[in-house]
Amino acid sequence: MKLSNIRKNLKEFYLDIYFRVKPLKYIKGEKIFLTTTDGLGDNIVRTKLLEKFLREYGSDNIVVLCKDKTKSFLEKLGFKNIIIYENNYRKRVSGKIKLIEKIAKLGINRIVSLEFDQHDIFIKYLKGIKKIGYLNEFNSKYNKYYNKTIKIDKKDYVIEQIKIFYNEYFRENLDMQELVPDISNFYNKSEKYKNIITIGIGSADRKKMLCSDKIVEILECLNKLNENQIILLGKGNLEKKLVEELEKKINFKNYKILNYINKLSLTETLEIINSSKLYIGVDSGLYNFAFGFRKNIVAFFEKKSSFSHDKFPNIKIVYGKSEQAEEQYFGTKILNSINKNEIMENLKYFLGGR
Known part of the structure; x- marks a missing residue:
């Protein structure tokens, strides 16, 4: 025992x-x-x-x-x-x-x-x-x-x-x-953020988070499809560690990124998501809030779960399909095996091309 x-x-x-x-x-x-x-x-x-x-x-x-x-x-x-x-x-x-x-x-x-x-x-x-x-x-x-x-x-x-x-x-x-929940009226909205794309990088479990290389791929795709500001959201030590990895790999200014990790209260974070054009994230509390706000969502999961909200047209979930990726601190081999073409196609669904 x-x-x-x-x-x-x-x-x-x-x-x-x-x-x-x-x-x-x-x-x-x-x-x-x-x-x-x-x-x-x-x-x-x-x-x-x-x-x-x-x-x-x-x-x-x-x-x-x-x-x-x-x-x-x-x-x-x-x-x-x-x-x-x-x-x-x-x-x-x-x-x-x-x-x-x-x-x-x-x-x-x-x-x-x-x-x-x-x-x-x-x-x-x-x-x-x-x-x-x-x-x-x-x-x-x-x-x-x-x-x-x-x-x-x-x-x-x-x-x-x-x-x-x-x-x-x-x-x-x-x-x-x-x-299906609708909590959008419980939190404020701001015109300031209506064209913003929000990215929730964290989760309570680091294995549900994407590795920094995969987030860079998402940002590269967004850079081709989107001209508006991107805001990174989340709070915690895992999020801090991940954003530090990202800062070593890319220049945030070149990607129109605002880093709000560990800088906002939960209410402030939620008001930005509630106002935004698109939410991108992983299996997490912020993802479920975005679902409750009825936002357009692209999320990344290792596999289908009871919290896969992709029964609805405003939500696209991309699942891992293999173990070809290298073992990393964040995510799993399967989750990090999601390829860039899949990322681009799912983002295009909401953003189109330019």
């Missing part, structure tokens, strides 16, 4: 003993505890589902558990009662006890888990409260703690997965098109 699993089992054993000696004291009420503790992109694609909960129950009757990066987006949607899912709550026994006791005092009668993989043991100890969530194929041991689980195929397109939950929970019959 892995050391990490041994630690998890020891934490669970301690929690079992703790709540046997000190049973939870509940405050009864009618509120819903909504958990949505996965990534920002996951929350963007479930916008319509989140909005439905607000319409049905009202913001005063919902308490949301989410990660810190998601809080501002949920506030944009209209949620007021938000608990940040801190590292202390996830990793430490004392933090888990604090979270469980806090939830018990909220006055809730139902827990609804919107994550595709809800894997925190706190769900086990909140007894006498109805619990609903997806059937968890990733961590199946947690399914037994739910009164109702909603089954999906994890290989399905993500909006299809959300549609199944939405229709089963609310007893409706919406189709996929009705659940």
Whole structure:
């Protein structure tokens, strides 16, 4: 057994003993505890589902558990009662006890888990409260703690997965098109950026990012097709490292590039994307925001996934096809094998030639 699993089992054993000696004291009420503790992109694609909960129950009757990066987006949607899912709550026994006791005092009668993989043991100890969530194929041991689980195929397109939950929970019959997010009105637009091309170079996983050589190829193609400014967007150490590689290979002024890496707040970044003519990126939070803004998008993926939004005419995704590329720090051999002709053809779809 892995050391990490041994630690998890020891934490669970301690929690079992703790709540046997000190049973939870509940405050009864009618509120819903909504958990949505996965990534920002996951929350963007479930916008319509989140909005439905607000319409049905009202913001005063919902308490949301989410990660810190998601809080501002949920506030944009209209949620007021938000608990940040801190590292202390996830990793430490004392933090888990604090979270469980806090939830018990909220006055809730139902827990609804919107994550595709809800894997925190706190769900086990909140007894006498109805619990609903997806059937968890990733961590199946947690399914037994739910009164109702909603089954999906994890290989399905993500909006299809959300549609199944939405229709089963609310007893409706919406189709996929009705659940595609539209968040463009939640963020400002500026005429200043309406002809700009934005490039989100980063991702939470460096293997989902393109190598600097491949980004240079994209910029070379753009230079032939486009006369307008290009803005590089993103925030983090990976993005910093990648842009430093790019600066050693090309002169940004020659390519009409503005480097905004690590220079903007998330809101400022999103307002530029929302205003722009075209978004170019990889599998990331900014890519999903661009999808929510209904922007024209060219994205680069190693392979098709549940977050491949290319079912829609405004989105083109280019997939790797071989392992001919050299091994590099960013991306994979397959992702970096995308050839320049494919890049050019997909950019032409939105930009034409000149």
